[in-house]
Amino acid sequence: MEVHGYGKILDIDLSSGRITEREVAAEFGRRFLGGRGFGHKLLYDEVGPDVDPYSPENIVVFANGPLTGTGAPCGGRTEVTTRHPLSQSIGTGNTGGVWGARLKHAGFDVIVVRNQADRPVYVFIDDGKVEIRDAGQLWGKDARVTNDILQQELSTGTAVMAIGQAGENLVRYALALNDYYHVAGRCGAGGVMGSKKLKAIAVRGSGPALPVRPEAFHQAVREARERVKAGDEANWKPGPTSMKVFMDRGAKPELSRSEQLKYSIGKGAICYGCNMNCYNDMGLVREGKYAGLKESNITRTMVIGNFASVGVDNLPAIWKCKDVSQRLGIDYASSTRVIAFVQKLLQDGIITPRDTDGIVFRQGDEEPVLKMLDKIARREGIGDILADGTERAAKVFGKEAEKYVRTVKGMEGGAAVPGADRNPEGSNWWFLGFTNPRGDITTSTHWSAAQYNPNWTIDEYDMPAEMKRKIYGECPEQVAFTWDGKALMLKWFEDLHAVVAGLGVCFFPTHMRLAMGPDYLSRLYSAYTGLDMGPGELMEAGDRLHNIFKAYVVRHGLTRKDDFDPGESGQAPDKAYNHKINAWLDEYYELRGWDVPTGVPTFEKLKSLGLDDVAEDLRRRGRIL
Ligand code: SF4
Numbered sequence: 001m002e003v004h005g006y007g008k009i010l011d012i013d014l015s016s017g018r019i020t021e022r023e024v025a026a027e028f029g030r031r032f033l034g035g036r037g038f039g040h041k042l043l044y045d046e047v048g049p050d051v052d053p054y055s056p057e058n059i060v061v062f063a064n065g066p067l068t069g070t071g072a073p074c075g076g077r078t079e080v081t082t083r084h085p086l087s088q089s090i091g092t093g094n095t096g097g098v099w100g101a102r103l104k105h106a107g108f109d110v111i112v113v114r115n116q117a118d119r120p121v122y123v124f125i126d127d128g129k130v131e132i133r134d135a136g137q138l139w140g141k142d143a144r145v146t147n148d149i150l151q152q153e154l155s156t157g158t159a160v161m162a163i164g165q166a167g168e169n170l171v172r173y174a175l176a177l178n179d180y181y182h183v184a185g186r187c188g189a190g191g192v193m194g195s196k197k198l199k200a201i202a203v204r205g206s207g208p209a210l211p212v213r214p215e216a217f218h219q220a221v222r223e224a225r226e227r228v229k230a231g232d233e234a235n236w237k238p239g240p241t242s243m244k245v246f247m248d249r250g251a252k253p254e255l256s257r258s259e260q261l262k263y264s265i266g267k268g269a270i271c272y273g274c275n276m277n278c279y280n281d282m283g284l285v286r287e288g289k290y291a292g293l294k295e296s297n298i299t300r301t302m303v304i305g306n307f308a309s310v311g312v313d314n315l316p317a318i319w320k321c322k323d324v325s326q327r328l329g330i331d332y333a334s335s336t337r338v339i340a341f342v343q344k345l346l347q348d349g350i351i352t353p354r355d356t357d358g359i360v361f362r363q364g365d366e367e368p369v370l371k372m373l374d375k376i377a378r379r380e381g382i383g384d385i386l387a388d389g390t391e392r393a394a395k396v397f398g399k400e401a402e403k404y405v406r407t408v409k410g411m412e413g414g415a416a417v418p419g420a421d422r423n424p425e426g427s428n429w430w431f432l433g434f435t436n437p438r439g440d441i442t443t444s445t446h447w448s449a450a451q452y453n454p455n456w457t458i459d460e461y462d463m464p465a466e467m468k469r470k471i472y473g474e475c476p477e478q479v480a481f482t483w484d485g486k487a488l489m490l491k492w493f494e495d496l497h498a499v500v501a502g503l504g505v506c507f508f509p510t511h512m513r514l515a516m517g518p519d520y521l522s523r524l525y526s527a528y529t530g531l532d533m534g535p536g537e538l539m540e541a542g543d544r545l546h547n548i549f550k551a552y553v554v555r556h557g558l559t560r561k562d563d564f565d566p567g568e569s570g571q572a573p574d575k576a577y578n579h580k581i582n583a584w585l586d587e588y589y590e591l592r593g594w595d596v597p598t599g600v601p602t603f604e605k606l607k608s609l610g611l612d613d614v615a616e617d618l619r620r621r622g623r624i625l
Contacts, residue, residue, distance in 0.1 A: 004029060005066045005212055005529040007109035010130060012123060014196050015056060015115035019130050024109065030531050030541075031610060033502030035065035036092065037545045038110055039081030043090065044548055044614065049556045053085040053188070054170060054195040056115040062100075062161075062201070064109040065504020069101030069272055070209040071221055072524050073228045073516065074506035076101050076272030080184035082192045086172040086334070086389045087410030087439045090552045093187030094501055096271030097179030099159040105205030113198060122162075122200040124154065127207060135199040139168060142327035143177040150202045162200035163190045164329025166377040170194050171387040173334035173412075174377075177326055181269035181280070181296040186411070186440060190329045212530030220523040224516055225275050227462070231515030232276045232508075234456030255308060260299045260315060269296040271506060278508055285316045295319040306336040310343060310361070310369055317366040324370055328377035333440070334389065337412035339372055341390045342382075344404050351397055357381040406566045409558060411439030413566070435490065435563045435588065437553045462517030464535075467492060487587040495542030502545055544609040547601050550594075551614045554623050560585065560599030600624055 006024035013019070024038075032041050039061040051057045060082040067075040078100030084091030103109070107128045120135040138146050143164035150160045161178035167190030174190025175183045193199075211217035260283070268282030283298030285291055297303055298319060307318040325332040343361050345351045353360050357375070359382070361368045375383030385393045390412055394401040406413065413433070433440070458472050471485040471492065496517065500510050503525060509516045518535035526532045533541070553562075565581060589596045593605040603624055606615035618624045 004531055005070070005210070006034065007064065007104050007107055009110040009112065010108045010125070011112045011114070012130070012132070013115050014113065014117040014121065014132065014198060017132055019132070021108075026531060029066065029529065030533065031544065032548075033065065033499065033525075033541055033545065034109060035063050035068070035077065035079040035504050036081070036094070036498060036501035037541070037548070038063040038502075039079050039092065040090070040545065040548045040552060042110075042112060043081050043083065044552050044555075047083050051083060053083040053088065053091075053192055056196075058083045058192055058195075060113045060189050060192050060196070060198075062103070062111040062113075064100045064104055065502055066109070066529050067524055068109070068504030069104035070211065070217075070528055071273050072503075072505055072528070073221065073225045074271065074274045074276060074509050075504055076274060077501070077504050077506050078103070078184070079501050080176070080187050080189045082187060082189050084172075084188035084411075084438075085170070085191045086188055089409060089556045089558065090438055090549065091186070091188035091192075092438055092549070093175075093184030093189070094507070095161075095178055095182045095184040096274075096506065097159065097182035097269070098272045099161050099178040099182070099203060100504065101209075101272035102159040102203040102205040104209055105207045106203055107205070107207060111201065113193075113196060116195065117197040120197050120199050122150070122202060123198070125201070125203045125205070126154075127205055135197075138162075138199045140165065143329045144180055144327050146200055147177070147180050150200060154202055155204065158202050158204045160200055160202045162329075163193050163198075164327055164377065166328045166330040166387075167191055167194035168199075169377060169379045169387065171330060171376060171379070172389050172392075173331040173338075174329050175331045177329055179269070181326070182271070183326070183331075185331045185333060186438065188331075190331075211528045213527045217524065217527035220520065220527050224520045224524060227515040227520065228509040229275055231456055231460075231513040235513055236277065254313070255304050255315060255318075257299060260304075263298055263315065265294075274506065276506075276508055278506075283315075283319060285319065288316055290316040290320050293319060293323060295323055297322075302333065306332055307366075307369070310336050310339045311363045312366045312369055313364045321366055321369055321373070324373055328373060330373060330377055334412045335373060335376060337406065338376070338386050338390055338393070339369060341393070341404055341406075342372070342386065345397065345401055348404075350399050350401050350404070355382065355397070407439070408434045408436070408564070408566055409439030409553065409562050413440040434565050435494075435585075437549045437558075456513045461514035462519050463492075463514050464518070487584055487591055490588055491591045492539075494546050495539050497542075498545035498549070499538055499542040502541070540609070544611065547606060547609055547611060548614060550601055551606065551611070551618060554600045555618060555621060557623070560589070560597070563599055595625065 004026050006029050008021045008023055011020045032038055042061050046059055063079050068077060076096050077094055079094050081092045106125050120139040121132050122135040124131045124133055143162045146162040147160040151158050159179055161176050163176050166174035170191045172191055175185050176190050176193055177183050263283035264281050265284045269280045280296050281298050282296055285293040303322050304318055307321045312318050312321055359368050359371055375381055376387050379387050385396050390405045391407055394405050458468055471489045500507055503521060518538050522533055522535045522538045586596055589599050594601050603615045603619055
């Protein structure tokens with residue numbers, strides 16, 4: 001047996017009940033790191049473009065990185081990957097909590113689930129022992145109730161990942177919830193688990209996570225934790241373009257951060273090994289009709305922005321909507337866009353209340369939103385149409401409904417804080433997001449813009465000096481609202497993002513002023529696994545991971561035409577803006593070493609990354625030259 005830090009790969013065939021285990025080969029670990037890299041490569045090798053996401057041939061991969069559950073800062077992350085029922089392409093998302101750490105402590109880093117059970121089941125992993133158990137009594141229950149029942153039955157220390165009614169009913173943007181508050185939101189795995197009749201995976205793990213070089217690892221952990229803490233503290237201090245400014249920008253006073261904090265009861269639902277002051281604040285509603293409601297992430301801009309955009313205008317109601325979404329197991333980034341789409345269609349007379357089962361929306365009234373979420377999750381009436389997403393729903397509604405669809409690669413994008421997602425002067429917060437192979441509009445760069453802050457200057461970023469200069473210019477003159485250097489910024493942060501998701505740590509310490517970048521990550525990786533990898537080699541692995549991510553969607557026929565900004569729903573495209581985008585895309589593809597006119601990786605580029613099998617496959621299929 002090879003000695004390195006990777007746990008085993010667990011392969012579960014739900015049709016036959018066959019459960020097998022295999023070791024991770026060191027070479028596979030070096031090349032694909034873990035987490036996202038393992039998930040994407042396994043999906044590429046096993047699930048081709050002809051596989052229906054809801055057919056037995058689709059797989060779901062739950063993959064830790066080598067650093068998950070080890071004590072590395074913010075090292076509690078797991079990537080979930082499958083073929084997405086909404087986009088029919090790659091579905092990939094990242095979750096925290098303790099579930100991944102428990103999996104590692106039970107001896108595994110990866111679970112591959114394949115085929116379909118003939119009745120509802122759940123998987124119980126108990127320190128190396130794995131069983132497929134009957135879940136008849138859990139089917140029909142929401143994800144949080146399922147969590148409670150399984151913990152009661154198996155012990156409170158058991159970590160549970162479960163689907164709700166949306167997953168059971170094959171809603172195309174359903175998700176799996178773990179540890180009560182955490183989700184790999186945008187990957188579509190909830191519906192795929194539902195199609196496999198897999199209600200939950202419960203994990204109990206008590207073994208140690210043993211670094212190959214303990215002294216070097218613990219020293220790297222100590223230093224990295226100090227940096228993460230310092231970077232995080234600097235981030236929240238006021239500065240010219242600090243996070244605080246972003247948080248408050250565009251938000252109504254009644255939804256502002258100071259209002260949010262009035263409900264705070266402190267940090268909760270923190271991921272394993274995290275030492276950051278993250279959005280996982282817990283809030284308690286003390287009065288009114290939602291008194292007693294406890295919810296996490298109460299200061300999360302995405303939660304508030306998404307529900308506020310469909311007319312829910314007070315914080316307790318927003319958290320109620322989030323609670324219901326999590327229980328039903330539905331991705332609110334998609335469901336709120338679906339509801340916003342229906343609201344626009346109603347407003348412009350494309351559909352009438354007869355089409356919505358009588359549901360009409362009023363600003364400040366969350367009841368219709370809650371009702372619609374429930375209908376979607378149960379596929380009742382209009383909910384059956386909306387459960388398939390806006391692109392398919394528009395085809396059913398006909399008339400001009402397609403003009404109102406705002407998707408990228410088949411995925412609805414989230415609604416960020418108004419005014420913060422697309423800035424006419426070229427804000428680099430979100431506008432680059434449509435190159436994300438998964439679809440939607442979020443990307444790795446969304447917090448990596450040049451934010452000069454006297455509390456933590458770019459000099460302190462864990463990033464090669466030459467790269468800093470090329471991307472940000474000379475400190476402190478760098479400006480967030482410019483296009484200069486941003487194509488390179490996108491490439492570099494996409495690669496780093498892939499590394500982070502591969503290693504099993506969280507994106508936030510990377511985004512938050514690059515407290516952990518290639519240097520610290522390579523020290524942690526090398527010491528934990530004993531497989532030496534310098535910062536440059538690690539970034540090259542990130543490039544490889546991003547290319548396999550892209551290759552998956554290229555095999556499905558996606559090209560440059562799919563990297564576009566959908567603009568505002570129901571509005572004509574902004575020609576001047578699109579012209580700028582095109583010039584910027586040329587620069588980006590060039591930097592990536594891809595074919596500029598088509599926006600796809602070249603044969604040579606894939607070969608240079610050691611992805612010979614992928615290069616040959618794409619050429620044979622006529623997808624690349
Ligand atoms: S920063 Fe937040 S999301 Fe990231 S690991 Fe920590 S608690 Fe989890």
